[in-house]
Amino acid sequence: MKSPLLSCRGLEAGYGASQVLFGLDFDIRPGEVVALLGRNGMGKSTTIKALVGGLRPQRGEIRFDGLAIHGARADVIARLGVAIVPEGRQCFPNLTVREHLLAFAARRNGVAEPWTLARLYALFPRLAERAGHMGNQLSGGEQQMLAIARALSTNPRLLILDEATEGLAPVIRDEIWRCLALLKAQGQTTLVVDKYVEKLLPLADRNLILERGRIAWQGSSAELDAHRDLWARYLGV
Amino acid sequence: MHERFPGLARRLPWVVLILLALFPLVAPALGFEYYVGFVRRVLIVAIAATSLNFILGYGGMAALGHAGFVGVGAYTVVALVEAGFSSAWLAWASAALVAGVAAAAIGAVSLRTRGVYFIMITLAFAQMLYYLAVSLRTWGGDDGYGIYSPLGLGAWLDGAHAQVFYWVVLAIAAGVFALFSRVAHSRYGHALRGIRDNETRMVALGYPVYRLKLAGFVAAGAVAGLAGGLLASHNAFVSPGLMHWTQSALLLVMVMLGGAGRRWGAPLGVALWLTLEEVLKMYTDYWHWPLGLLLLLVVFHAPQGVAALFERRGEHGAAR
Numbered sequence: 293m294k295s296p297l298l299s300c301r302g303l304e305a306g307y308g309a310s311q312v313l314f315g316l317d318f319d320i321r322p323g324e325v326v327a328l329l330g331r332n333g334m335g336k337s338t339t340i341k342a343l344v345g346g347l348r349p350q351r352g353e354i355r356f357d358g359l360a361i362h363g364a365r366a367d368v369i370a371r372l373g374v375a376i377v378p379e380g381r382q383c384f385p386n387l388t389v390r391e392h393l394l395a396f397a398a399r400r401n402g403v404a405e406p407w408t409l410a411r412l413y414a415l416f417p418r419l420a421e422r423a424g425h426m427g428n429q430l431s432g433g434e435q436q437m438l439a440i441a442r443a444l445s446t447n448p449r450l451l452i453l454d455e456a457t458e459g460l461a462p463v464i465r466d467e468i469w470r471c472l473a474l475l476k477a478q479g480q481t482t483l484v485v486d487k488y489v490e491k492l493l494p495l496a497d498r499n500l501i502l503e504r505g506r507i508a509w510q511g512s513s514a515e516l517d518a519h520r521d522l523w524a525r526y527l528g529v
Numbered sequence: 530m531h532e533r534f535p536g537l538a539r540r541l542p543w544v545v546l547i548l549l550a551l552f553p554l555v556a557p558a559l560g561f562e563y564y565v566g567f568v569r570r571v572l573i574v575a576i577a578a579t580s581l582n583f584i585l586g587y588g589g590m591a592a593l594g595h596a597g598f599v600g601v602g603a604y605t606v607v608a609l610v611e612a613g614f615s616s617a618w619l620a621w622a623s624a625a626l627v628a629g630v631a632a633a634a635i636g637a638v639s640l641r642t643r644g645v646y647f648i649m650i651t652l653a654f655a656q657m658l659y660y661l662a663v664s665l666r667t668w669g670g671d672d673g674y675g676i677y678s679p680l681g682l683g684a685w686l687d688g689a690h691a692q693v694f695y696w697v698v699l700a701i702a703a704g705v706f707a708l709f710s711r712v713a714h715s716r717y718g719h720a721l722r723g724i725r726d727n728e729t730r731m732v733a734l735g736y737p738v739y740r741l742k743l744a745g746f747v748a749a750g751a752v753a754g755l756a757g758g759l760l761a762s763h764n765a766f767v768s769p770g771l772m773h774w775t776q777s778a779l780l781l782v783m784v785m786l787g788g789a790g791r792r793w794g795a796p797l798g799v800a801l802w803l804t805l806e807e808v809l810k811m812y813t814d815y816w817h818w819p820l821g822l823l824l825l826l827v828v829f830h831a832p833q834g835v836a837a838l839f840e841r842r843g844e845h846g847a848a849r
Contacts, residue, residue: 344733370735378733384726386790387719395719396734427726446735 303352305342312338314505330502345369375448381435383427390423433464553692572702578795580752586790589725594655598628598750600772602757617680621758628754636746662769673768788834
């Protein structure tokens with residue numbers, strides 16, 4: 293078995309006196325797609341914040357490729373090869389699509405086949421058509437594609453998607469799922485947070501269910517598909 | 530100011546440059562000799578404003594102490610003159626260097642704050658520089674310092690033409706304008722605009738935001754210092770008033786008037802403001818009134834600055 297790319301041990305985090313995560317233990321191996329599931333308020337966003345350096349863990353250890361990153365600055369973690377597609381897209385209103393994709397493209401992180409503008413446009417042809425448009429002149433779906441392409445342009449070793457399909461039209465959501473499947477086929481290690489469990493099943497290799505800051509269950513998509521009782525108990529589906 | 534006339538977009542800088550270069554040659558025939566000095570002053574102030582536009586318009590750093598760096602540059606020239614140096618090139622290079630060092634020190638502290646705190650802290654530093662200059666008796670203190678022995682440009686340049694200093698200023702202004710325009714559209718420029726829009730996101734994307742902002746702040750401070758050095762040569766006089774906070778505010782107003790974050794914003798704002806000031810002064814002592822009205826008009830009808838009026842609606846960002 294490959295050694296983990298990301299490893300969390302006893303991760304505890306929260307906001308001031310309010311503790312949200314209570315000793316999370318999980319690994320993400322190279323090439324794996326892991327889904328982080330749970331109802332609202334169970335600690336998914338807090339977990340992601342702790343992983344990308346947006347929140348300093350109170351206890352525990354996070355290792356990325358063997359290197360301890362708990363407490364490291366967000367920009368340092370990003371340069372190691374962790375890219376996040378944030379909830380709400382957060383495209384830059386005053387940069388064109390092309391500038392979005394070029395501004396961050398210098399980072400290689402030692403990947404064999406770095407993302408070029410041409411490859412990104414091939415993945416999202418809609419962005420090629422909108423290359424000269426500003427970030428705030430795009431539809432929600434196009435902004436989401438841009439946010440994913442922007443993250444890919446940094447050539448991440450771990451891609452984190454936080455509610456990437458939230459608020460999108462079904463046809464655009466399908467487009468995003470298609471791209472994520474394509475990325476998986478190319479061996480992109482990914483952590484996905486999303487509420488469309490049905491759509492995540494064929495994509496995810498493993499699933500983690502968070503319940504009140506603890507991992508209540510983890511297993512393969514086939515196992516999650518077989519245990520529909522978990523869906524009602526932990527996911528409110 | 531180019532989308533409506535794409536051909537003009539490429540040629541405009543060259544047309545402006547040639548017209549400005551020819552101006553000292555045709556001005557005497559038109560009886561405009563006095564205005565050669567005036568245009569030279571506009572060019573120097575435009576250099577300082579262009580540097581402010583870079584950090585304000587592209588980096589979102591609303592510094593209210595930029596005149597402080599202009600003053601540091603001017604007083605560096607005074608210090609060198611006082612020490613017996615006479616090379617203008619050395620004086621101006623030193624002005625830029627010393628102002629850059631001052632900007633590094635001030636920026637290192639100021640850039641740890643944001644928003645209104647950044648405005649206040651840059652204002653505070655500039656006022657400290659102002660009161661430091663007031664207290665320096667050897668360099669004239671409150672009365673200022675007259676530069677009575679003109680700085681030399683070099684053997685062949687000094688005797689070439691009466692207006693050689695004008696062309697040197699024009700060349701420097703053109704170089705500064707071209708440099709900042711290029712940098713604004715480089716990857717670093719994109720990063721600065723990203724920082725202005727969403728600093729947290731830029732950190733998450735792996736950018737050392739503080740270092741990038743500091744680099745821009747230092748570059749802008751150094752260029753403002755260069756403008757200060759040129760202004761010292763232009764006026765042959767330096768006083769603490771040069772770095773008073775009202776001068777910083779005036780620079781901000783001129784950049785906003787022209788269009789912050791727009792390529793032509795700073796030179797256009799400076800030219801418009803100083804020309805109107807010059808013209809209005811001929812007719813009334815109360816010239817601040819019409820200038821105030823102009824600002825109101827701009828706020829209501831061109832909140833993105835005068836330069837934005839020349840850009841096609843909706844595509845301004847790409848043209849910046």
